[in-house]
Amino acid sequence: MPRVGLTPEQVVDHALTLIDEQGPDALTLAAVAARAGVATPSLYKHVRGGLTELRRLIAVRVTEELAARLADAAVGRSGDAAVAAVLRAYHAYATEHPHRYNALPQAPQPDDDLNQAAARLVGVIVAVLREYGLDGSEAIHAARTVRSLAHGFASLRIAGAFQLAEDLTTTHDRLIATLTSGLHTWPKP
Amino acid sequence: MPRVGLTPEQVVDHALTLIDEQGPDALTLAAVAARAGVATPSLYKHVRGGLTELRRLIAVRVTEELAARLADAAVGRSGDAAVAAVLRAYHAYATEHPHRYNALPQAPQPDDDLNQAAARLVGVIVAVLREYGLDGSEAIHAARTVRSLAHGFASLRIAGAFQLAEDLTTTHDRLIATLTSGLHTWPKP
DNA sequence: GCCATAAAGCTAAGGCTAATAGCCTTAGCC
DNA sequence: GGCTAAGGCTATTAGCCTTAGCTTTATGGC
Numbered sequence: 001m002p003r004v005g006l007t008p009e010q011v012v013d014h015a016l017t018l019i020d021e022q023g024p025d026a027l028t029l030a031a032v033a034a035r036a037g038v039a040t041p042s043l044y045k046h047v048r049g050g051l052t053e054l055r056r057l058i059a060v061r062v063t064e065e066l067a068a069r070l071a072d073a074a075v076g077r078s079g080d081a082a083v084a085a086v087l088r089a090y091h092a093y094a095t096e097h098p099h100r101y102n103a104l105p106q107a108p109q110p111d112d113d114l115n116q117a118a119a120r121l122v123g124v125i126v127a128v129l130r131e132y133g134l135d136g137s138e139a140i141h142a143a144r145t146v147r148s149l150a151h152g153f154a155s156l157r158i159a160g161a162f163q164l165a166e167d168l169t170t171t172h173d174r175l176i177a178t179l180t181s182g183l184h185t186w187p188k189p
Numbered sequence: 190m191p192r193v194g195l196t197p198e199q200v201v202d203h204a205l206t207l208i209d210e211q212g213p214d215a216l217t218l219a220a221v222a223a224r225a226g227v228a229t230p231s232l233y234k235h236v237r238g239g240l241t242e243l244r245r246l247i248a249v250r251v252t253e254e255l256a257a258r259l260a261d262a263a264v265g266r267s268g269d270a271a272v273a274a275v276l277r278a279y280h281a282y283a284t285e286h287p288h289r290y291n292a293l294p295q296a297p298q299p300d301d302d303l304n305q306a307a308a309r310l311v312g313v314i315v316a317v318l319r320e321y322g323l324d325g326s327e328a329i330h331a332a333r334t335v336r337s338l339a340h341g342f343a344s345l346r347i348a349g350a351f352q353l354a355e356d357l358t359t360t361h362d363r364l365i366a367t368l369t370s371g372l373h374t375w376p377k378p
Numbered sequence: 379g380c381c382a383t384a385a386a387g388c389t390a391a392g393g394c395t396a397a398t399a400g401c402c403t404t405a406g407c408c
Numbered sequence: 409g410g411c412t413a414a415g416g417c418t419a420t421t422a423g424c425c426t427t428a429g430c431t432t433t434a435t436g437g438c
Contacts, residue, residue, distance in 0.1 A: 006386080029425065038387075041426075045386055069421065093273045105294065110349050118350065139354045141363045144342070147350070148364065152341025153333070161307065161336070166329045174327075174376060177211050181374045182367030198419080218396065219401075227416075234415055239397065 006036055008046045012057050016100060019058070022071045024103040029054070052108055059107030060117050062100055067121035069093045074128050080180040087150055087176050094154035100160055122147070132183050142186060149179055195225055197235045201246050205289060213292040216229050218243070219320050222358070241297055248296030251289055254309035255351060256334045258282045263317050267344055269369040271317045276339055283343035291347055311336070 004131060014035040019027055029051055033040040047054050073089030074082050094101040107114065125143040129135075134142050153175060203224040208216055236243050262273050262278030263279040265277055296303065304342040314332040318324075323331050342364060351357060 025198070028423085038388080040424090041389085041428095042387055044426080051424095059275075078337060094425080102294075105344070105348055110352065115352055118352070131295040132362045137355050138363075139358075140353055142367075143356075144345075144351055145362045145364045145367055147337075148341035148345055149334075149338050151339070151345055152337035152339070155344060156333075156337055156340055157292055161302055162333055163299065163307070164329055166326050166333075168327075169334045171330045174330045175337065177376045178331075178334055178371030178374075179367070185367075185370045187366045217394090219394085222425055228418080229395095230399095230418085233397080240395095 005048050006038060008057065011036060011043060011046050011054065012061055015054055015058055016061065017100045019103050020097060021099075023099045024106055024168075027051075027055070028105075055103070055106050056108055056111065056114070057093070058064055059104055060113045062097075062104055063117035063121060064113060066090070066093050067117060067124060070121060070124045074124055079131050082131070083146070083180050084176045086125065086128055087146075087179070088172075089091070090150040091157075092171060094158060097152070098158045101154060129183070132186060133163065133188075134186060138186065139165075142183060145182075146179065149175065175186075190236035193206055195231075195235050197246065200225060200232060200235050200243065202298060204243055204247055205250065208288045208292050209286060210288075212288045213295055216240075216244070216247075216292070216295075230248055243299065244251060244292070244295050245297055245303070248293055249302045251286075251293055251305060252310060255279070255282050255290075256305065256306060259310060259313045263313055268320050270373065271320070272369050273365045274334070275314065276335075276368070277361075279339040280343055280346075280361060287347045290343060318372070321375060322377075323375060324373070327375065327377070331372060334371075335368065340366065 011126060015027060015032050018031055018035060029043055030040050032054070033043050036043070042052075047057065049056070058172070069089045069092070070086050073085040075086050089177060110118070122140075122143050125146050126135075126139045129139050129142050132142070153172065156162060158169065162171070200221060204216055204221050207220055207224060212225045218232050219229050220234050221243070226233070232243075232338050233239060236246065238245070258281070259275050262274040299307070311329075311332050314335050315324075315328045318328050318331050318335075321331070344359065345351060346357065351360070
């Protein structure tokens, strides 16, 4: 039995390509093991908690990827342009990797790792909101609003919930305009 | 073997209470069958497509329930108050039945039944938007925006994505204000 | 250079699931 | 009274996760 030299990161890599190709429901330890060239139980040597732990690791990885994309999009921009760029980057990621994005809610309850990755993502949004004069608690409320809009649109779009003929790019443009407009008139308490 | 007299609707009923109590992952034909007092394969007599079909029926039912709640909330109100009421009703439903709401994305690709239920839901939103001078394609874009915001917030909240201490009711208030403000300044093309 | 030990692989087995096939009984209609 | 169809059942297959326990490999200390 030649040693494959597997790492948890590589297991997640295999899992992600599997998800990209066949969707989150195709994520089975058997399939991941086959891809890694290893028997199914051997995976437990690297991913102790089995399938649940693997899903957790996937969620962390995807959240990190997404946060990085948002950060890239925000750099060098400000104000409405920055918000627009972040939202477009969010949507671009979800569109490029729909299955991967859909795998996100399959994670177990959030833990420290996931919260940390999510914090990075929120950090990007909060930074962009600073130019609207939003900070402290109000920035958190605003960031939650931004996240809700971004996630909701991506999620519904991937699920095929937008069935009518209207152009989705136009919807996204309007949605961004609505958001920036709302941010400008943010109800300062 | 006394005949139980099961109907597809009753099967969905059992499935929904099961989901409410133990979450969408606990939805197995075995568990539903036990609850219905019947052997697992017997369910196929009522729900031909097995688990996939059952999930489809659940999605339709939940979407119908949600649409009805939104319609109830909208009646007798207009303008910003109507939008606010619809969003609050949406969130209230998701909060009351988090597992049920979470079961929604488990549905297979949308079909006619589900589209029809979704159309009712969208119809309520479009009706409310009419008072903002929005109709035709622009109303569709706006309705998609409203849906994205409502779904995104509910979905992230249920998933436990909002970890910080800030009050979620305040977030929801701000979110609604942002939306109505954005709808007033909707970019007429 | 050798040996002990821990890591990383394996097989086997248990228990769960969906789904299909085929049989039996009941209910209702002609 | 008898036929048909619907609604039950058991048995079976195939696939999955997970644990237990064994074997091999690689590595670090002497």
